[in-house]
Amino acid sequence: MSQFNRIKQEAYEANMLLPKLNLVIFTFGNVSAADRSLGVFAIKPSGVPYDQLSAEKMVIVDFDGKIVEGHFRPSSDTKTHAVLYKHWENIGGISHTHSTYATAWAQSQRDIPIFGTTHADHNTVDIPCAPPMTDEMISGNYEYETGFQIMDCLREKNLSPADLEMILVGNHAPFTWGKNAEKAVYNSAVLENIAQMALLTEQINPNAPRLKDSLIKKHFERKHGPDSYYGQ
Amino acid sequence: MSQFNRIKQEAYEANMLLPKLNLVIFTFGNVSAADRSLGVFAIKPSGVPYDQLSAEKMVIVDFDGKIVEGHFRPSSDTKTHAVLYKHWENIGGISHTHSTYATAWAQSQRDIPIFGTTHADHNTVDIPCAPPMTDEMISGNYEYETGFQIMDCLREKNLSPADLEMILVGNHAPFTWGKNAEKAVYNSAVLENIAQMALLTEQINPNAPRLKDSLIKKHFERKHGPDSYYGQ
Amino acid sequence: MSQFNRIKQEAYEANMLLPKLNLVIFTFGNVSAADRSLGVFAIKPSGVPYDQLSAEKMVIVDFDGKIVEGHFRPSSDTKTHAVLYKHWENIGGISHTHSTYATAWAQSQRDIPIFGTTHADHNTVDIPCAPPMTDEMISGNYEYETGFQIMDCLREKNLSPADLEMILVGNHAPFTWGKNAEKAVYNSAVLENIAQMALLTEQINPNAPRLKDSLIKKHFERKHGPDSYYGQ
Amino acid sequence: MSQFNRIKQEAYEANMLLPKLNLVIFTFGNVSAADRSLGVFAIKPSGVPYDQLSAEKMVIVDFDGKIVEGHFRPSSDTKTHAVLYKHWENIGGISHTHSTYATAWAQSQRDIPIFGTTHADHNTVDIPCAPPMTDEMISGNYEYETGFQIMDCLREKNLSPADLEMILVGNHAPFTWGKNAEKAVYNSAVLENIAQMALLTEQINPNAPRLKDSLIKKHFERKHGPDSYYGQ
Structure with a gap:
């Protein structure tokens, strides 16, 4: 029995949530789960339909993107996952989807404004859209550079990956992360929901104001602050 | 056997309607059911996923927001429910969701205009959007103040909670109520439907007129007036 | 065994299609089936949820709107059905829903332009939106007048109920009809589909042209003309 | 046992994917599967509901559109399929649907701009919208001419059917194709997804830029180029 069984199972279950939550069609998404003590992560094999997945088919990769175990080629976005885990x-856990509304915001190359408490329940800033990469980065080690593009975007905004667990990559689609794979997928679903409501808000009122600071603070802290009182 | 079993069961069943009617994702909603003779209500425990709920897990709270019975922490919005029951x-019954279209109207800080008979079948006015609270109210007893914000909004419009069983809280999301928990959830679903159709109506015709008074009166009264002839 | 069993069963089955085709929430719709030889129709009882319907609960009404058989009060829109059957x-069969997109067009008080062959497969004209009635008609015999409003709208456009099996009633919602109840419901679903695609078409291209006459003619005739070659 | 059994089964299964993927209502679509060695294709019978289909009911037609075997009349769009297979x-495989967003773009008579990598994963150009045909073509051999309209549109853009497996026919709806029937249906679903995201992108940002060339090239080649590394 493989020492990687725990993260294979975790990655498998989290990947299966993507179609269940209507976040992907066909194979347009991938989720990974990391084992910090072993320095590896389990990730979806590339191009395998969700109804043919199993925990055994997950591929084990280290944080430099090298395959450690598995009979399949890993997701084409594997290097992006590796870069983020390493740094x-x-x-x-990391989740990548092409969910409809979040991807439309990524294609529009706009940050998603913080319009309401649903957004503030999860973070306190506009969801940033990292700019498309330079031609050199794209034609070079593309998926590897995507990881750095994501990290640079957060760094420029003085945000840590604990402050904000979701981002849009311009022209591409969203990436989300969390303490484990299930939380990363949860964040994918929350982001899709926020993205749809933000577009509708602007359609209802093109001058809709950003959420006021006091309300951002209140909602975030009641869920995540030292005196939080949400959940059990 | 607890004397609260009836409202625990009622609150449980009404909460389970939220995902069934596509009004929530994850734990983004809560419903309560009151027992007037006992002066308490049963409400969803905070942050517990719908597929792990049971009637036994409902929390019993009095109209001052004090926990009377239950092993779980009640919904973080409990004080809003308590204030409304008390006054x-x-x-x-009370239902709170972050349903997509109603929440988008709340985020846009606009009342939902009465455009058609689907709306008039349920009430005779634009659905009001209560303005966001002051910073003092927000940083103070926030959920308690949310209840007063809702009541003040109705009072200013000379509306009773029988005239109108639904409201938007600006930047936040909808609250609905009714004679029992099931009716409150019904109103959440009706509001979501009205909210979607109102946005579409404005998109089809930015100059769409409000419903004329005679038609508002007719549709409301055929369902709710002394000579109503809707239903059995 | 009642001589009305055939149309009770037909009306029951057609009513049950409404939630299956996502054309109604709760009780927001009603379908009827006529027996011309007996001069009556079977219609949904008012306000009864679809999951509690049965063929036995259908109400038999004559073409003047008088109840002939049944233990329940018929749909509040019964007189509209009666007027249309009579004339x-x-x-x-007749179907009435508050389906989302068709109702939004009705609320916007605009005809639905014929933009494509999906529309032309079913009729050759813009789907008309009958204007809201006068205050006198509304405060008088409202549902009865709704039937005349529908007939007048077709008459003014020189259309017979065979030319066009669907209409919007301004500020209210769609009515559709056909050779039987199932066909009437089919038309409700087609209208909802056309209504959604027409709004999207205008959003993609505000100057989208109406379908050209030759294409309208071709598509309608290949399905409905003397030399039709659609279907078996 | 018929020598056509393989393509009948293939066409049947691919047709059944259309309702499963929410690409059709009622009978608004048809898929065919070709056998090159026999010079024929199997196609859906016209107007038969999907829940009454079976492999046996598929109609076998040659590349001139002549029926070779079958008890039913083939799809009214059969000649369009025949022309494309012949040339x-x-x-x-070929798939034709009236899926909501792709059809709205066809009705708007606009090409779908390439806004993101979801699009570039499948092809490198804006999805063209073939202009509506002349009145002569429409009143003549309409479905046959539709095939030529599609081919002409690709030829004018110097595109082969391998470069681009999807197109919009102006005022009508999409056609897609591929190495087999399943791939053609896959392309129908991808096109619908791209069509929805493109509209949303323009709504979020009316000045959203087209995807840059380096990113188009990268995403297409990682899936389809000589050094592709997507899939197994």
């Missing part, structure tokens, strides 16, 4: 030491 | 003596 | 001798 | 020697 962000406290995350345990 | 509106004829309501028996 | 349009070749229709055998 | 495009490397395709093995």
Whole structure:
């Protein structure tokens, strides 16, 4: 029995949530789960339909993107996952989808404004859209550079991956992360929901104001602050 | 056997309607059911996923927001429910969701215009959007103040909670109520439907007129007036 | 065994299609089926949820709107159905819904332009929106007048109920009809589909042209003309 | 046992994917599967509901549109399929739907701009919208001419059917193709997804830029180029 069984199972279950939550069609998404003590992560094999997945088919990769175990080629976005795990030491799961509304915001190359408490329940800033990469980065080690593009975008805004667990990559689609794979997928679904409501808000009122600071603070802290009183 | 079993069961069943009617994702909603003779209500425990709910897990709270019975922490919005039960003596259920279209109207800080008979079948006025609270109210007893914000909004419009069983809280999301928990959830679903159709109406015709008074009166009265002829 | 069993069963089955086709929430719709030889129609009882319907609960009404058989009060829109059956001798079923997109067009008080062949497969004209009635008609015999409003709208456009099996009633919602109840419901679903695509078409291209006459003619005739070659 | 059993089964299964993927209501679509060695294709019978289909009911037609075997009349769009199979020697399946967003773009008579990598994963150009045909073509051999309209549109853009497996026919709806029937249906679903995201992108940002060339090239080649690394 493989020492990687725990993260294979975790990655498998989290990947299966994507179609269940209507976040992907066909194979347009991938989720990974990391084992920090072993320095590896389990990720979806590339191009395998969700109804043919199993925990055994997950591919084990280290944080430099090298395959450690598995009979399949890993997701084509594997290097992006590897870069983020290597540099962000406290995350345990990453999810990438082409969910409809979040992807439309990424294609529009706009940050998603913070319009309401649904957004503030999860973070305190506009969801940033990282700009498309330079032609050199794209034609070079593309998926690897995507990881750095994501990290640079957060760094420029003085945000840590704990402050904000979701981002849009311009012209591409969203990436989300969290303490484990299930939380990363949860964040994918929350982002899709926020993205749809933000577009509708602007359609209802093109001058809709950003959420006021006091309300951002209140909602975030009641869920995440030292005196939080949400959940059990 | 607890004397609260009836409202625990009622609150449980009404909460389970939220995902069934596509009004929530994850734990983004809560419903309560009141027992007027006992002076308490049963409400969803905070942050517990719908597929792990049971009637036994409902929390019993009095109209001052004090926990009377239950092993779980109640919904973070419990004080809003308590305030409304305390001051509106004829309501028996309250529902709070972050349903997509109603929340988008709340975020846009606009009242929902009465455009058609679907709306007039349920009430005779634009659905009001209560303005965001002051910073003092927000940083103070926030959920308690949300209840007063809702009541003040109705009072200023000379509306009773029987005239109108639904409201938007600016930047936040909708609250609905009714004679019992099931009716409150019904109103959440109706509001979501009205909210979607109102946005579409404005998109089809930016100059769409409000419903004329005679038609508002007719449709409301055929369902709710002394000579109503809708239903059995 | 009642002589009305055939139309009770037909009306029951057609009513049950409404939630299956996502054309109604709760009780926001009603379908009827006529028996021309007996001069009556079977219609949904008012306000009864679809999951509690049965063929036995259908109400039998004559073409003047008088109840002939049944333990329940018929749909509040019964008189509209009666008027249409009485004056349009070749229709055998009527369907009324508050489906989202068709209702939004009705609320916007605009005809639905004929933009494509999906529309032309079913009729050759813009779907008309009958204007809201006068205050006198509304405060008088409202549902009865709604039937005349529908007939007048077709008459003014020189259309017979065979030319066009669907209409919007301004500020209210769509009515559709056909040779039987199932066909009437089919038309409700087609209208909802056309209504959604027409709004999207205008959003993609505000100057989208109406379908050209030759294409309208071709598509309608290949399905409905003397030399039709659609279907078996 | 018929020598056509393989393509009948293939066409049947691919047709059944259309309702499963929410690409059709009622009978608004048809898929065919070709057998190049026999010079025929199997196609859906006209107007038969999907829940009454079976492999046996598929109709066998040659590349001139002549029926070879079958008890039913073939799809009214059969000649369009025949023309494409006859002239495009490397395709093995064709799918035609009236899916909501793709059809709205066809009705708007606009090409779908390439805004993101979801689009570039499948092809490198804006999805063209073939202009509506002349009145002569429409009143003449309409479905046959539709095939030529599609081919002409690709030829004018110097595109082969391998470069681009999807197109919009102005005022009508999309056609897609591929190496087999399943791939053609896959392309129908991808096109619908791209069509929805493109509209949303323009709504979020009316000045959203087209995807840059380096990113188009990268995403297409990682899936389809000689050094592709997507899939197994």
